[in-house]
Amino acid sequence: MNPWKRSEGDMEIRVVERILAANESQAKENRELLSSHGVFAVNLMGTPGAGKTAILEATLKVLGGRGRAAVVEGDVATTFDSERLARLGVPIVQINTDRFGGECHLEANMIESALAEVPLSSIDLLFVENIGNLICPAEFDLGQHANVIVLDIMGGTDKPLKYPLMFHVSQALLINKIDVADNASADVGTVTENAHRANPSLACFPVSAKTGEGVEAWVEWLLQSAGSGVARR
Amino acid sequence: MNPWKRSEGDMEIRVVERILAANESQAKENRELLSSHGVFAVNLMGTPGAGKTAILEATLKVLGGRGRAAVVEGDVATTFDSERLARLGVPIVQINTDRFGGECHLEANMIESALAEVPLSSIDLLFVENIGNLICPAEFDLGQHANVIVLDIMGGTDKPLKYPLMFHVSQALLINKIDVADNASADVGTVTENAHRANPSLACFPVSAKTGEGVEAWVEWLLQSAGSGVARR
Numbered sequence: 001m002n003p004w005k006r007s008e009g010d011m012e013i014r015v016v017e018r019i020l021a022a023n024e025s026q027a028k029e030n031r032e033l034l035s036s037h038g039v040f041a042v043n044l045m046g047t048p049g050a051g052k053t054a055i056l057e058a059t060l061k062v063l064g065g066r067g068r069a070a071v072v073e074g075d076v077a078t079t080f081d082s083e084r085l086a087r088l089g090v091p092i093v094q095i096n097t098d099r100f101g102g103e104c105h106l107e108a109n110m111i112e113s114a115l116a117e118v119p120l121s122s123i124d125l126l127f128v129e130n131i132g133n134l135i136c137p138a139e140f141d142l143g144q145h146a147n148v149i150v151l152d153i154m155g156g157t158d159k160p161l162k163y164p165l166m167f168h169v170s171q172a173l174l175i176n177k178i179d180v181a182d183n184a185s186a187d188v189g190t191v192t193e194n195a196h197r198a199n200p201s202l203a204c205f206p207v208s209a210k211t212g213e214g215v216e217a218w219v220e221w222l223l224q225s226a227g228s229g230v231a232r233r
Numbered sequence: 234m235n236p237w238k239r240s241e242g243d244m245e246i247r248v249v250e251r252i253l254a255a256n257e258s259q260a261k262e263n264r265e266l267l268s269s270h271g272v273f274a275v276n277l278m279g280t281p282g283a284g285k286t287a288i289l290e291a292t293l294k295v296l297g298g299r300g301r302a303a304v305v306e307g308d309v310a311t312t313f314d315s316e317r318l319a320r321l322g323v324p325i326v327q328i329n330t331d332r333f334g335g336e337c338h339l340e341a342n343m344i345e346s347a348l349a350e351v352p353l354s355s356i357d358l359l360f361v362e363n364i365g366n367l368i369c370p371a372e373f374d375l376g377q378h379a380n381v382i383v384l385d386i387m388g389g390t391d392k393p394l395k396y397p398l399m400f401h402v403s404q405a406l407l408i409n410k411i412d413v414a415d416n417a418s419a420d421v422g423t424v425t426e427n428a429h430r431a432n433p434s435l436a437c438f439p440v441s442a443k444t445g446e447g448v449e450a451w452v453e454w455l456l457q458s459a460g461s462g463v464a465r466r
Binding site: 015047048049050075076077078080102104131132133134135136151152154155156158159161162163164165177180 | 248280309364366389
């Protein structure tokens with residue numbers, strides 16, 4: 001349920017405004033906490049099945065010794081993704097939103113609780129894998145330094161135009177599964193073009209989490225962004 | 234934002250209860266209106282890019298003269314999908330939820346408005362294409378007679394376990410893009426098995442909207458369901 005505004009009446013609008021104001025305030029605190037420890041935080045969003053966890057696996061492998069990472073893993077239910085990532089030896093905190101009524105997105109207060117379990121002093125990068133959803137996660141600041149979207153090239157070229165807010169609030173787009181692009185009716189050029197119509201400054205990276213193609217370019221962007229983030233502090 | 238319950242306080246819970254109660258009541262009215270015209274309504278849900286619109290195109294082609302159909306097309310923004318379906322000569326009503334604050338799901342009151350523009354007396358089947366989202370659409374009854382999910386075989390096998398509510402409230406699952414299944418790490422058998430763990434009575438159909446494979450089996454299920462629905466009235 002999108003909280004921005006509803007037509008039902010004033011009471012609902014006041015409630016929604018209160019929820020969003022509380023979230024903004026908590027997000028600001030999270031960002032200050034992360035920055036004070038020199039941690040650059042990425043909010044990874046995208047459709048269910050686009051390959052967010054596979055991208056994280058590929059990213060952690062390619063990153064190697066260039067950055068110490070931790071992961072906050074968001075799912076409605078199950079700990080499958082955490083179990084996959086745990087094999088890579090990074091600290092992981094799982095958030096299951098079925099504890100919060102099955103929320104379709106993460107909120108800043110969930111991240112606050114998770115951060116208490118993250119070893120902030122011994123990491124450089126925090127990846128937050130949001131709930132698979134192209135709509136509501138875009139509306140809730142978590143305290144991240146960058147929003148990154150994962151799209152599946154097989155899912156068609158029109159997503160940036162059909163879900164404009166998510167593209168508007170993000171800094172980078174990973175167009176995943178390019179290893180099967182020959183079989184898809186979609187093409188990377190048109191996805192990129194539509195993404196730039198939604199947000200001209202979006203950095204776009206065609207990648208394959210499966211083969212590793214394109215992952216180094218995204219990791220370089222990430223390290224550069226994290227570096228300039230650190231420089232700004 | 235999932236409306237079932239939130240931890241913020243009593244006022245939010247009351248608001249959410251009021252929204253859901255109003256939705257249930259409107260959905261009941263919609264279902265009665267549809268049934269009184271002998272129309273069987275399908276609420277088509279699934280991830281963005283799973284191929285909901287392509288499934289509708291393939292379904293309408295295979296259906297032929299066996300049922301007169303109309304479509305209510307839901308999107309946050311754009312009319313791309315309506316334009317695609319209009320080529321097939323069926324009545325179409327577009328709902329853009331950016332009019333409703335960018336809602337991540339359809340609600341019964343949106344369907345009520347759309348039904349005023351649908352020629353109910355001259356159709357047998359109404360397809361409602363919901364917003365691409367595996368979470369919130371499952372929580373809002375629209376007045377449909379059947380909930381149908383579209384999944385992309387490329388999206389992995391774990392979706393029924395990670396998004397259990399949608400599978401719990403649905404009657405059929407279309408596992409799409411089986412034409413590229415050889416390239417995927419996913420397999421139809423495991424998706425079906427996990428879907429049946431979430432809902433043992435779910436009818437599962439592996440299909441390819443692109444090649445047409447499997448579409449006839451789904452259409453037969455649909456016509457049989459519509460027939461028994463009519464018989465129950």
